[in-house]
Amino acid sequence: MTSETMGGLLVLGAALLDQLIGDPRRILHPVVVMGWSIRQLRHWVEPWAGDDPMKLRIGGGLITLILVLGSVLTGWCLERLLWLPSSWQWISIPVLALSLASTLAARSLRDSVLAVVNALPSAAAGDLELARRNLSWIVGRDVQSLDREGLLRAAAETASENAVDGVFAPLFWMGIGALLWMVMPSGPGPLALAWGFKASSTLDSMLGYRTGRLRWLGTAGARLDDLLTWLPCRLVMLTLPLVCPPWKQWAQRVQAAERDGSADPSPNAGRSEAIYAHCIGIQLGGENRYGELLVQKPVLGAGQPTANVTLVRSVLKASSRLEIVWLSALGIIQLAITR
Template identity: 35%
Template sequence: MSRALGLALGWALDQAFGDPRRWHPVAGFGSAAAALEQRTYAVRRVNGAAHVAALVTSTAALGVVAERATRHSRLAHTLATAAATWAVLGGRSLTREALTIDGQLRRGELEAARVQVRNLVGRETSTLDADEVARACIESLAENTSDAVVAPLLWGGLLGMPGLVAYRAVNTLDAMVGHRNDRYREFGWAAAKLDDVVNWVPARVTVALALASSGSRERATQAWDAVRRDAPAHPSPNGGVVEAAFAGVLGVRLGGSNTYDGRTEDRGVLGTGPSAGAPDIDAATRLARLLSAGSLAVAVAVAVGVAVAISGPARGRPRRRR
């Protein structure tokens, strides 16, 4: 049960303190990945696949070492799992950014909000109006709640520290190289596809949690209709369903056209309500927090189930006579 306790403690640390200001392990991983890219880069998918394989397997191996080194002490295992969980989660930092943008828009500080939202999105923000900044913020809240909270917790519940750190490695590599520009269209293909795979189930769990947190059958139905009807038009198989669920629960319309590196991308229209605006950021933040707590409950249940499954056969095995 130390895995479940460690996940809960790590989640609580993230909620209390957010990401470490200095010496963040994910930042260190990013630096190592960038250095390795200098040696592995080529405009070929096979090079990108090798790059991802080397980084993810080595990171997972560190998780395995940590699991084995602490397996004989429940306290050590709990604390190590908590540290790993805190390092890979981004829930508090995500909502903190959203609330900062909310405050800037409420005060009419549009230029500051345009700059702040760059911490959350990769689209061009310099010409966005207040409602478009709010839409960008809410869409990032939705997708990153799934990617930076729900997914790592679920992988941690299932696989412990190796699952936590390997998932975060995959997700970070997708953010670094999984782009559709000239440099990374081929090299980043493997990172993007692997990220899609490891986030497929967590994204659907996020949708289920959003429906359960909607507060009414009408909003839940509205969200489910948006997921079924609108998500297929989104270029991401996971981001689309999560953003559509948020749109339905919040009763707003998300999606539309975004500009990335001079290239305009149509992401479809998600939801049937009025266009999202600054007043909707607060409600989106509350929803993200509910999903964070709900995903912790699911992850703890998964961790307990894994522990019971592992210990059950051992307890049921007859003892040998000496």
């Protein structure tokens, strides 16, 4: 097996493993290690920085540099197993494919969203506690006050936003790594780049809040995550309409998603939700509660039907179709380069 084909086959294997097994609970997940590392680094940085904004920004930058660079180098070291004598490849290929699969969340996202949706039909009148409890595992908003429609809207929003963060952005960086291997087999490849992205995403999810010290400590990680997600998000905006007929509405949907999504403070989250809203035909956004704080999110796809079970399932199905398209595109690009 040559470097020209190895990267693409590993990415395909990782995507298949993710769909088959998701995130096995009995295997130590790299994100758990990254989270533990972030907590340890905070214990060193915060006593030094105190409440000084400048020191907190510097400390946050160091945490980001150490975690992301360390993740890239760890992935790169594992990748070097491939270039040991061929008798080792029967071990190294499965290890790398499983490590790559750990950066994808298609199966776990689908299962988590469906756990909310499937809890609704069996709920007795007014009894939505199971659906609320399932939703609380995957969103940061207050779920206790949500009615059936609010639960479905939250499920659709997390399915559309996290499709970019949890599936297409890591898949994009894997693909870049696979293509880099074609010209420089000894350089960082799919695992190194995917783990680097996953490190920035974990930093954003743990430190990227505008409260207390995190307002400054999490700046570097949040900005890096925005940067690394920027291009994959725009590629999702351009390609999702291709798997959601009619295709003649491609330009209209992309323009509408850019218009609606640009109103969100995040450079990526609003746009990723907006393109799903316009492709599926569902209205998203509105008021969310986070503890005592009420946040008015931009309305996406105004005038379209509000969330229901069928539309939430359609969001998940569109993501599955688009993942197949992206994997096929990577294979076609690799084939074109080798020829």
